[in-house]
Amino acid sequence: MVEKLTYVDECTVIGVKVIEGHGTTIDVVLVNGELHEGDQIIVCGLQGPIVTTIRELLTPHPMKELRVKGNYVHRKEIKAARGIKITALGLENAIAGTCLHVVGPDNDEDAIKESAMEGVKSVLSRIDQSGEGVYLQASTLGSLEALFELLKLPAGTIPVSGVGMGTVHKKDIMKAGVMLEMTKKEYAIILAFDVQVTTEARELADEMGVGIFSSDVIYHLFSQFKDYIENLP
Numbered sequence: 001m002v003e004k005l006t007y008v009d010e011c012t013v014i015g016v017k018v019i020e021g022h023g024t025t026i027d028v029v030l031v032n033g034e035l036h037e038g039d040q041i042i043v044c045g046l047q048g049p050i051v052t053t054i055r056e057l058l059t060p061h062p063m064k065e066l067r068v069k070g071n072y073v074h075r076k077e078i079k080a081a082r083g084i085k086i087t088a089l090g091l092e093n094a095i096a097g098t099c100l101h102v103v104g105p106d107n108d109e110d111a112i113k114e115s116a117m118e119g120v121k122s123v124l125s126r127i128d129q130s131g132e133g134v135y136l137q138a139s140t141l142g143s144l145e146a147l148f149e150l151l152k153l154p155a156g157t158i159p160v161s162g163v164g165m166g167t168v169h170k171k172d173i174m175k176a177g178v179m180l181e182m183t184k185k186e187y188a189i190i191l192a193f194d195v196q197v198t199t200e201a202r203e204l205a206d207e208m209g210v211g212i213f214s215s216d217v218i219y220h221l222f223s224q225f226k227d228y229i230e231n232l233p
Contacts, residue, residue, distance in 0.1 A: 010030075010031035010032045010033070010080075010099070011028050011029065011030045011031065011032075011033065011035070011099060011100040011101075011102075012028060012029050012031070012097070012098070012099055012100070013026050013027070013028050013043060013044075013094060013095065013096050013097065013098055013099070013100055014027050014028060014029055014083075014096055014097075015027040015096050016091065016092075016094045016095075016096055016165065016166050017166075019085075019087075022056070022058075022085075022087045023087060023091075024091040024092050024094075025058075025085050025086060025087050025091065026043065026085070026086050026088075026091050026094050026100075027083065027084070027085050027086075028083070028084050028085075028086060028100055029081075029082075029083050029084075030078060030079075030080045030081060030082060030083075030084055031080055031081050032080045032081070033079075033080055033102075034077060034078060034079040034080065035054065035057060035077065035078050035084065035086075035102065036054070036057075036076065036077040036078075037054055037055070037056065037057055037075075037076050037077070038053060038054060039053070039054045039102050039103075040052075040053050040102070040103040041053070041054060041086075041088070041100055041101065041102055041103065042100075042101045042103060042109070042112050042113055042116045043091070043094045043095075043098065043099075043100050043101070043116060044094070044095045044098035044099070044116045044117055044119060044120050044141075045093040045094055045095060046093045046095060046120070046124075046163065046164065046165060047093055048113075048117070049112075049113040049116045049117055050090050050091065050093065050094055051090075051103075051109070051113070052088040052089050052090045052091065053088060053089070054086055054087075054088050055087045055088050055089070056074060056086070056087040057074070057075045057076070057077070057078050057084055057085075057086060058072035058073065058074060058075070058084065058085040058086070058087065059072060059073050059075060059078070059082070059083070059084060059085070060072060060073070060085075061073060072085060086100075093165070094165075095119075095120055095140075095141050095165050096139060096140040096141065096165065096166075097119070097140035097141035097142050097143075098116070098119045098120065098141055099116065099119070101115065101116050119141055120141060122145075123141065123144050123145060123148070123163065124163075126148050126160065127160050127161065127162060127163065128159035128160055128161060130159070131161055131178075131182070132159055132161055132179065132182060132184050132187060133158065133159030133160040133161035133162075133179075133187055134151070134158060134159070134160055134161065134176070134179075134187050134189040134190070134191060135160070135161055135162050135163070135164070135172065135175055135176035135189065135190045135191070136148070136160055136162070136163045136164070136190075136191050136193075137163070137164040137165070137166075137168050137172060137190055137191065137192045137193070137195055138163075138164075138165065138192075138193045138194060138195060139165070139166065139193070139194040139195050140165075140194075143193050143194055144163055144165075146193070146218055147191055147193055147218075147221075148160065150191070150218065150221065150222050150225070153226065153229065158229070159187070161175075161176075161178070161179065161187065162175050162176075166195060167195055167196045167197070167198060168190060168192050168195060168196070168197040168198065168201045168212070168214075169198055169200070169201050170198070170200050170201050170204050172190060172201065173190070173201050173204045173205045173208065173210050174204075176188055176189065176190045176205075176210045177208045177209075177210050180208065180209060180210070185209070186232050188208075188209060188210045188211065189210070189211045189212075189213065189225075189228070190205070190210065190211070190212045190213070191213050191221060191225060192212060192213065192214040192215075192221075193214075193215065193216075193218060193221055194216050195214075197212060197214055211228070213225050213228070
């Protein structure tokens with residue numbers, strides 16, 4: 001007799017999106033195990049591990065994909081393997097490209113938190129401790145790592161003051177704008193790779209004097225930023 005799975009062996013966060021009527025959601029691919037409404041989960045976040053409870057498990061209607069807008073089918077439980085949209089509180093800083101963990105009754109929550117953050121430790125450790133540098137925004141953890149590599153220019157590594165995931169909002173412009181107050185105007189820059197920039201964010205950036213370099217192609221972004229660096233006074 002096969003023991004009923006009450007845990008997740010492999011479940012990856014592939015996207016973080018705001019959906020009207022549901023708030024911030026995560027799209028995940030469940031490869032092995034099962035998920036239930038009410039499960040306590042832990043996902044990797046930019047400010048630390050996010051501990052929350054699944055409020056809704058949603059799947060698209062037949063013949064529709066997760067990225068297609070519209071109504072979803074609510075499910076009480078879902079077994080592998082399939083793509084799922086999860087709604088829960090506190091998902092705003094969840095990181096795409098990392099693993100989702102379910103906390104079972106006999107699990108060590110602290111150990112799971114540590115495990116959840118393993119993937120992002122190397123990225124966060126590369127943020128300059130002085131607080132000076134450009135601001136990076138990308139769609140996934142792997143994209144952030146690519147941006148760090150981008151900043152290894154022949155003239156020396158460009159410091160990074162902070163990182164963000166997903167769409168660039170006004171709050172991200174404010175974070176990058178701190179460099180203006182630190183008299184580091186040349187670092188008041190957001191490098192946005194494979195993400196959208198809201199109209200409000202662009203307007204605030206223009207008003208504050210924060211530069212935004214944006215592209216879906218890493219080489220194009222590199223070219224824009226290299227030209228900028230070479231033309232600094």
